[in-house]
Amino acid sequence: MTKKKTAANVTYEVLIHCCNDKKGTSFEAGDTVKNSDFKPAVIKNWLEIGVLKVVK
Amino acid sequence: MAATPSGKDKLMRWARLYVGGYDISGDSRTMSTADIVFGEADITGWSEAVFNFLRDGRLATGITGYQSIMNDTATTGSVALLQDGNAQNLSLFFGGAGEPAIPDPAYLLPAVQLMDNMSIDSNVALINADFKPQAGVIDTAVSHPLGVMLSPATSISSTTSNTSHDNEGATTGGWHAMIHITAESSGNFAFTIEHGTDDAAWATLGTFVTTGGSVSSEYLSGSGTVNQYTRFVATRTGGTVTPVVSFARG
Numbered sequence: 001m002t003k004k005k006t007a008a009n010v011t012y013e014v015l016i017h018c019c020n021d022k023k024g025t026s027f028e029a030g031d032t033v034k035n036s037d038f039k040p041a042v043i044k045n046w047l048e049i050g051v052l053k054v055v056k
Numbered sequence: 057m058a059a060t061p062s063g064k065d066k067l068m069r070w071a072r073l074y075v076g077g078y079d080i081s082g083d084s085r086t087m088s089t090a091d092i093v094f095g096e097a098d099i100t101g102w103s104e105a106v107f108n109f110l111r112d113g114r115l116a117t118g119i120t121g122y123q124s125i126m127n128d129t130a131t132t133g134s135v136a137l138l139q140d141g142n143a144q145n146l147s148l149f150f151g152g153a154g155e156p157a158i159p160d161p162a163y164l165l166p167a168v169q170l171m172d173n174m175s176i177d178s179n180v181a182l183i184n185a186d187f188k189p190q191a192g193v194i195d196t197a198v199s200h201p202l203g204v205m206l207s208p209a210t211s212i213s214s215t216t217s218n219t220s221h222d223n224e225g226a227t228t229g230g231w232h233a234m235i236h237i238t239a240e241s242s243g244n245f246a247f248t249i250e251h252g253t254d255d256a257a258w259a260t261l262g263t264f265v266t267t268g269g270s271v272s273s274e275y276l277s278g279s280g281t282v283n284q285y286t287r288f289v290a291t292r293t294g295g296t297v298t299p300v301v302s303f304a305r306g
Contacts, residue, residue, distance in 0.1 A: 017248075018259040021217075042257045049281045051259040 010035060012043065012052040058222035058255055058285060059159050062152030066161065070151030072209075074236040074300055075137050075144050077271040079209070080124065083134040085182060088121025090148055090163045092202055117165060117201045118188040119146065126174070126181040138185050140172035145273035146187060147234050147302040149205050159204040159221040162302035164234040166193040166275040195277035195306075198230035203304025206249070206288040209238060213296040220255055220287035221303070229306035232277035235264050235299055242295035243268030249276070249303060251283040258287070268297035279306075 011032045019026040020038055027033055032055060035043060046052040072081045095112035127133035137144075148163040149156035156162075167187035175182045189199065204221050233249050245268045250258040261282065266274050268290075288301045 016260050018257065020257045022256045038257050039254060042253055045253050045283065046259060049259075049283075 011055045012047070013055050014051070015053060016051045018046065018051055057219065059157070059219040061159055062157075065153040066150040067153070070154060070156065072149045072151065072156050074147045074149075074238070074273070077145075077236045077238055077273045078132050078137055079238055079300075080134060080137055083124045083127045085123040085125055085180075086121070087119060087123065089119070090165075090201070091116055091118050091120065092200065093117075115199055117199060118167070118186065119148070119163075119165065120186050122185045122187065123177075124183045124185065126183055134183050138169060138172060138183050140169055142169045143167070143190050143193070144169055144187065145234055145236070145275055147236060147273075147300065149300075149302070155208065156205050157208045158206060158219050162203050162205045162304070163201050164203060164232065164275075164302040164304055165201050166190045166234070193275060195230070195232050197279060198232045198277050198304075198306030200229075200304055200306055203233075203302055205301065206233070206286065206303045207235075207290075207299050207301035209298055209300050211239065211296055211298045212290055213292070215292045216290045218288045220252075220285045222255070223282075223284050223286065223305065226253070226281060226283050227305045228281050230277065230279040231261065231282045231303065231305050232275065233262065233264075233301060233303040234273065234275050235266065235301050236273045237266060237268050237271055237297060238300055239298040240268050240270065240295060241297075243270075243297035244293040244295050245297055245299075246291040246293075247299060247301075248289045248291070249286060249301075250289055251286045253283045253285070255285045258289075259283075261286070267293075268295070268299065 124134040173184040
């Protein structure tokens with residue numbers, strides 16, 4: 001049985017270096033991040049401009 | 057947290073001009089204009105009562121009427137730095153009641169120097185120069201030259217994330233930036249421009265090739281979206297460096 005992905009467990013591949021000052025975290029290209037790593041609006045923007053892509 | 061602009065306080069006393077990594081402000085006397093000009097296309101019809109115009113779609117940039125006091129000090133003086141035909145990276149900053157700081161206005165231009173005339177004014181020997189965009193270097197898709205300072209002339213010896221600039225909105229027309237390494241000692245850094253939507257989460261917008269190992273300058277550009285906030289980050293591997301950075305949106 002395939003586990004259905006929910007908003008909470010979607011993962012994203014990092015395409016361009018990014019970081020979160022408030023959490024003190026930093027990610028390089030090739031890393032994966034979760035929804036909890038950034039605000040939803042940030043993830044939405046980064047999917048649009050190519051900083052992140054959804055891991056399928 | 058984003059830096060707050062200082063308002064109506066920009067004076068010649070605090071203007072600074074960097075040429076290829078060197079601060080030539082101490083030799084600078086005056087200038088006419090730092091151009092941002094569209095040509096005009098008159099589309100007035102026979103029966104129309106008023107003249108009306110369109111922009112001709114080409115932005116003219118450049119610095120005209122620049123005058124420098126003649127200074128033949130080797131390497132750093134105006135005679136050495138201002139040479140007819142030279143390709144120059146120019147960054148002009150307008151400090152607000154003090155040395156230019158984030159986010160004071162900046163005019164950046166990868167330039168070719170078209171004039172190198174000598175003259176005398178009030179007993180002082182001068183060099184007169186005009187600068188125009190350098191073909192093959194300037195990104196013509198993002199050539200608007202007016203932007204902001206993202207890194208002041210401060211020596212850094214550790215990894216540094218500068219205060220950001222709040223553009224009060226995102227843009228989609230690309231960007232360009234210029235770095236002047238004005239001083240260094242065994243400098244070895246990664247210099248990046250970052251952008252973000254909330255002044256807390258950041259993504260790399262561009263990375264300069266230079267690592268700060270010599271007094272030098274570099275022009276960098278890119279296309280697409282630039283988020284509301286931008287900042288300059290210097291990630292240290294070793295040494296000390298003084299990076300002066302200008303940034304403009306297309």
